[in-house]
Amino acid sequence: MDNIEITLNGEPRRVARGLTVAELLAELGLNPGLVVVEHNREILERARLAETPIAAGDVLELVHFVGGG
Amino acid sequence: MDNIEITLNGEPRRVARGLTVAELLAELGLNPGLVVVEHNREILERARLAETPIAAGDVLELVHFVGGG
């Protein structure tokens, strides 16, 4: 099928063309409520996860809170 | 009346001849339960306060507990 390459958390990754960020999170089994998405260095509000398609070459960072001091 | 001189807590004092230690405490308004009596350098048990007469020249120390560290 038809894939595109993106950079996800620093790693190259191929995803289906036309996939939205929300779909990607679902595919990754991530709870959108506990993850923050940075899309091409811009923070992507949760409200816009479903309406934001992923384009070839996009740089996505998925972050959350971990133990720290 | 007929008095004798004793030393009470380091001070000379005249008391009635024949007075017992218990009577002295009563005279001084002291609660025998909260005072310890040393009679001529010997500790006087409470049980014997009433039967112990005071003789001329006796040295009596009346002590109790006070605040201390």
Added chain:
Amino acid sequence: MDNIEITLNGEPRRVARGLTVAELLAELGLNPGLVVVEHNREILERARLAETPIAAGDVLELVHFVGGG
């Protein structure tokens, strides 16, 4: 006689018109070798003390080394 007003070490002072800085130091009994002169916020080299006239309104600072830590 004909005087002008200048600011010398922060104080207003009247000096003779046409006086040079070198003459002023001499008048003040200062050894030019042990004093540094700032003339209108510019450092004045010793070589130029004699050729530099003082004009009305000039701001002169005469400094030297003192005890310090």
Added chain:
Amino acid sequence: MDNIEITLNGEPRRVARGLTVAELLAELGLNPGLVVVEHNREILERARLAETPIAAGDVLELVHFVGGG
């Protein structure tokens, strides 16, 4: 030849009967000026080293100064 047993610095040792302490030191190659002799728990003055014979069972301690704090 005829030997006797003594205790020298805590060790049993056989020496010739009639040997003096001075002779023992010489035999041991010790400088009498740098050694102190305790003979049967009594300090033996240097002056008496030559006149003091060693008897069977004697306890001799030969001490000197060593490095210490």
Added chain:
Amino acid sequence: MTTTTLQEDRDDPLVIAGRTFRSRLIVGTGKYRDNETMVRAIEASGAEMVTVAVRRVDLDRTKEEGILYHLDPERVFILPNTAGCYTAEEAVRYARLARAAGLNDWVKLEVIGDQRTLLPDVAATLEAARILVAEGFKVLAYTNEDVVTALRLEDAGCAAVMPLASPIGSGLGLVNPYYIREIKRRLSVPVIVDAGVGTASDACITMEQGVDGVLMNTAIAEARDPVAMARAMRHAVVAGRLAYLAGRMPRREVAVPSSPLEGMLDAAPAGGGAGRSA
């Protein structure tokens, strides 16, 4: 068993950016051997605010899930940090990501200037603080013991200033009480001592300087028994705070008896004096 209250209520509460905390102890959530120990230690510490870091989700799921699977933001206030950032720009980026998580707009600002000591880059910290304050963040700024920098962080609008007791994770305790007292004396915003505490007495001494609170992580997480140490720290912070408020006795080089001198008995007649031996 004996029960009592920690009496934090006898004291004014700690108020940062309008939010009230009864506990003056803030704890980190890093370096615990497991999440269960972390949760129990936080509980034992009595802390009402904990720090967390912002990191990438581990897509391989080999590592633990996010901390919010273990902590309830309703029960303990979450303070995101910018730990690991070496520039103002980087710290600002992490702070924005943290706010986007939707919990609150607070940030423990850390801009490190040196990898070996983890001491702050004070100029970059100041720069980041100004940017974040302008964006409406409540900035709690980690800094060194320098009162000049502390005053500028306050001027920049930080909600709290957090000088260190000694380097992060060192456990050296409060090395410079003079500087910490001076910072507290000069600032109006809360002063929270952050980093360097190694054991309970370090926390106690720190609070005795009059600061508003203490933040720690390693001292609890790396103790042999983190839960017991967390409880120790809770008591130590209360003890130090109360001692500061109570006002200590003066130090003296001459002894002063605690029992009265008067009222002693007449000494034994000469000839006795057992105590004269030796």
Added chain:
Amino acid sequence: MTTTTLQEDRDDPLVIAGRTFRSRLIVGTGKYRDNETMVRAIEASGAEMVTVAVRRVDLDRTKEEGILYHLDPERVFILPNTAGCYTAEEAVRYARLARAAGLNDWVKLEVIGDQRTLLPDVAATLEAARILVAEGFKVLAYTNEDVVTALRLEDAGCAAVMPLASPIGSGLGLVNPYYIREIKRRLSVPVIVDAGVGTASDACITMEQGVDGVLMNTAIAEARDPVAMARAMRHAVVAGRLAYLAGRMPRREVAVPSSPLEGMLDAAPAGGGAGRSA
């Protein structure tokens, strides 16, 4: 308001001469501005044992009445001291008078050797201890930091040995932790550090050495707010004890981050780097 238990119960109780105490803090009753403050401070301290002195009754009634008008021996254990005694004979006399009061046969043995420092006369203390132990007293002996003397007091049958932290009433705190740790390491009977504590952190540090308890008077009585300081001391003793049991982290001269190093985002593209300023 937040409530918790002091958790003294998580720890083994302090046992002296077969008697159990949950609190490891023992307080004196001297030098208070008034009896009401003393009573409230003792209550706040959570102490279960208090020391008292033996003195002549004041026949002119100008001075306060006996302490037992204010303290209930049923609620707090009374430990009579021999404060102010300079010979073994004198101390023995005071101990016997104290026992004759009928409360118990315990005594805090003090034989002072020097008026300026109030340091003990160790030879006389040892002599008095032997006499009193032979008479069936439970002897808690005040002594200096010398482990040799401490061992002999234990050999003499003392129920507890009480080395000082620093001179009585000095508030200098624990001057020689090495000696105190050594005494604790070497003795089997309880070691109670007596005298010298000045503020909460002093008590906390002292307990962190592993000793069994702390005895103090001036630090509380001479604080600006004795009741608050008593509460501080209660927490400080628990904090120090728990920290000792928990096992502190190691001290390091190199910093160690509390937040993970992995999982950081890719750095900003070159050209950014705001933090590079200054």
Added chain:
Amino acid sequence: MTTTTLQEDRDDPLVIAGRTFRSRLIVGTGKYRDNETMVRAIEASGAEMVTVAVRRVDLDRTKEEGILYHLDPERVFILPNTAGCYTAEEAVRYARLARAAGLNDWVKLEVIGDQRTLLPDVAATLEAARILVAEGFKVLAYTNEDVVTALRLEDAGCAAVMPLASPIGSGLGLVNPYYIREIKRRLSVPVIVDAGVGTASDACITMEQGVDGVLMNTAIAEARDPVAMARAMRHAVVAGRLAYLAGRMPRREVAVPSSPLEGMLDAAPAGGGAGRSA
């Protein structure tokens, strides 16, 4: 009377900006009760470099004349400071005036950030250092204990970096040996500890950290006998330097005898044992 050399020569000399000094002690010239005491104290200190301040000539002649009436720049190297400056611009102005005096192009750069503590404004110090280095000055920069700032001052081209031991004139000694050791470990240019020394042992401890030198003024000028203290400081700096080079013994909490254990005599026969008393 016993004579010896101070043996500074056994050590590498101190080299700053290509200039060699055998003494590692630099002294100030301020706060002396009179010039004669100052001159004698400098002589006694063995210092080869002294600091001076730049101030207005007193036109009323009420105050003392310039310091150069008392010090011979041929015998002692003059290091002008920018003491009292609160901005980079001001400090640069004073440095230029100092250089115009024609002695040398060195400057002890001080930009103060706070009047109460006299702690430096590190950002302004860095800014002034860059300007002065560009103008060819040999800059010896007074700074705080922050290694991040110290590294930047080195990067800026300073000839020496001078962190403080404690605030100017405080006499609190070396409060933070960790930071000072770290600065020395990380920098290549000479590290001179400036300010805070109060007595000889402070100077000795400071040198034991391995730094290249110590600068002081108040500790000598305000001693009861400044000349004797100057001599003390000379010895203390040499002692600390030599001890650093010699490498100290390890610290131990267990005693180790200095005299041999072997070679002891056989003990007294039983029944003796006088020492068993007590």
Added chain:
Amino acid sequence: MTTTTLQEDRDDPLVIAGRTFRSRLIVGTGKYRDNETMVRAIEASGAEMVTVAVRRVDLDRTKEEGILYHLDPERVFILPNTAGCYTAEEAVRYARLARAAGLNDWVKLEVIGDQRTLLPDVAATLEAARILVAEGFKVLAYTNEDVVTALRLEDAGCAAVMPLASPIGSGLGLVNPYYIREIKRRLSVPVIVDAGVGTASDACITMEQGVDGVLMNTAIAEARDPVAMARAMRHAVVAGRLAYLAGRMPRREVAVPSSPLEGMLDAAPAGGGAGRSA
């Protein structure tokens, strides 16, 4: 190269039992890697008195010969010790043997009470001191920091009292300056601090307390470079002594400038203020 005198002569000399010493440093002769190093270290230390131990001659000649093969009693005063003795009787025996060597009738009296800490048995020390003083010995008594014991040793006729700074060979330095100051304040005979010094600053701090001298062995013998450390100690003792005599400045928590406040130039016209950056 710079030369000076150690100026010990500016001070009153140290006088013990009528004998005068210009150096206030006494060194031990034990634990050196070889005799040549010992001899050079003693020379470098400037010490005029050294301690030695009394031990059996090694009849197998496997061990080194007596110390007098290496030290000239004409050049350095020999002080025999009773190190290793655990009873008064034993110490008296060693002292008599030492005197029989014919050098002098001095003894450094040591009666150890505990093998782990090498702390003295004060009762046995006192007993031995009385016996030896009665036999005409000049007794220099090693003791702990207890002023009560120190006073009794003086009363017993000791020529000097030698409290420790910390346990023998520990290198922990002066742990309890209060006690040492108190002993010095109270005694009339010379007070020599014996044992515990670890590096030069320890010796300097010790002398700053006002004591008459310092005795050390391990700090020099176990330094990486014993000869350099010996020289360091020589300077440190002189530095500490001079600082004590000079009278140190007061400690302050507020800074005080070293350069004059008056005579500053008029500030730059507004608009300048480079230093306001950051």
